[in-house]
Amino acid sequence: xxxxxxxxxxxxxxxxxxxxxxxxxxxxxxxxxxxxxxxxxxxxxxxxxxxxxxxxxxxxxxxxxxxxxxxxxxxxxxxxxxxxxxxxxxxxxxxxxxxxxxxxxxxxxxxxxxxx
Amino acid sequence: xxxxxxxxxxxxxxxxxxxxxxxxxxxxxxxxxxxxxxxxxxxxxxxxxxxxxxxxxxxxxxxxxxxxxxxxxxxxxxxxxxxxxxxxxxxxxxxxxxxxxxxxxxxxxxxxxx
Numbered sequence: 193x194x195x196x197x198x199x200x201x202x203x204x205x206x207x208x209x210x211x212x213x214x215x216x217x218x219x220x221x222x223x224x225x226x227x228x229x230x231x232x233x234x235x236x237x238x239x240x241x242x243x244x245x246x247x248x249x250x251x252x253x254x255x256x257x258x259x260x261x262x263x264x265x266x267x268x269x270x271x272x273x274x275x276x277x278x279x280x281x282x283x284x285x286x287x288x289x290x291x292x293x294x295x296x297x298x299x300x301x302x303x304x305x306x307x308x
Numbered sequence: 309x310x311x312x313x314x315x316x317x318x319x320x321x322x323x324x325x326x327x328x329x330x331x332x333x334x335x336x337x338x339x340x341x342x343x344x345x346x347x348x349x350x351x352x353x354x355x356x357x358x359x360x361x362x363x364x365x366x367x368x369x370x371x372x373x374x375x376x377x378x379x380x381x382x383x384x385x386x387x388x389x390x391x392x393x394x395x396x397x398x399x400x401x402x403x404x405x406x407x408x409x410x411x412x413x414x415x416x417x418x419x420x421x422x
Contacts, residue, residue, distance in 0.1 A: 196350075225409070235351075235396065235412040248409065283350050296341065297398075297410060299350030 194218045196300035198284050204306045210272040213303045215284030216265055224267045225297065226252075226259055227283040235283070241267065274307045281305070314397055314413030322421050327384040329416040331397030339400040340373050340380040341410065346393045354395075355382070387420050394418070 197216040205211055217224045225240040239249035239259040249259060256275070261267045271278055281304045285297040314331045321327055331340070339358055343351035355366050357373035357380060364371055368385045380397055397413040 227412075234414045237409055237411075240409055285350075296353050296356055299343075299352070301348075301350050 196284055196286050196298055198282075198300035198303050200303055201301065202304045202306075204308065205274055206308050207275055208273040209307075210270065211274045211278075211305060211307075212271075213269045213282050213284075213305070215267040215269075215286075215300060217267065217284070217286030218298055219265070221286035221288060221298070223287055224261060225285045225287075226267070226269050227285065227299075229281045229283060229302070230279075238269070238282075271305075274305075276307045279305055279307050312397060312399060312411055312413040314416055316416055317414065318417040318419070320419050320421060321387055323387060323389060325387055327387055327391070327418060328381065329395060329397075330379060330381045331399070331413045332379045333399055333411075334378075336377040336402055337399035338377070338402045340371070341398040341400075342369075342371050342380070342382045343396040343398060344393050345396065345415075351396055384418075387418075389420050389422065392418060392420050 196218055199214045223242045226238040228236045228238055236251055238252040240247055241261045244261040256271055258270045281302040283299050283302045285299045287297040312331055312333050341356050342354045344354050345351040354369055355364050355371040357364055360373055360377045361375050362373040370383045372381045374380055384391055394415045394417050396415050398410040400410055
């Protein structure tokens with residue numbers, strides 16, 4: 193049963209610490225997205241990749257956030273240093289979005305981050 | 309940037325009632341998707357719409373792609389307790405720069421009472 197896998201599921205850390213979240217997209221999907229979900233902002237797009245190349249990271253605070261895709265089976269989202277306002281659920285999603293395709297995204301279960 | 313207004317924000321309904329929610333956009337979309345998110349889980353796709361005017365059903369769920377291409381509706385008939393969750397609309401724009409990414413609505417939180 194193919195699915196997007198995210199780790200860790202839960203992370204509690206102290207302000208100033210580095211946080212790394214990982215995502216394994218569904219095998220064969222060529223596009224990977226990182227979203228952040230909070231009660232106030234809903235689902236916000238942070239960054240996305242197509243064929244491992246970053247296409248758009250305009251939604252990401254670049255001074256502390258970085259997203260990479262070192263290979264086709266792994267996407268990472270790093271926060272350094274973390275701040276309490278970064279507390280949220282971070283979702284990874286993969287699919288084949290784009291003009292002329294079905295455009296469906298498949299989400300992981302999310303990584304719930306709490307920064308104290 | 310593109311914005312999606314989703315309403316209502318939340319609903320309390322009794323089991324057996326029908327539910328309606330909608331999404332409107334400030335710009336034209338060529339794809340509308342409806343997702344459901346259960347507590348502690350990621351959003352799961354319910355229905356996908358690809359043509360203006362399209363009406364698609366999935367069990368008790370029915371969704372429509374508005375003629376103007378700026379809105380979409382989701383209806384749930386005869387609600388049951390497991391319908392509880394957050395429902396998101398999502399749209400994909402028609403321009404090359406926006407064709408790859410989805411814009412999500414703010415969500416409709418549905419609670420069903422017995």
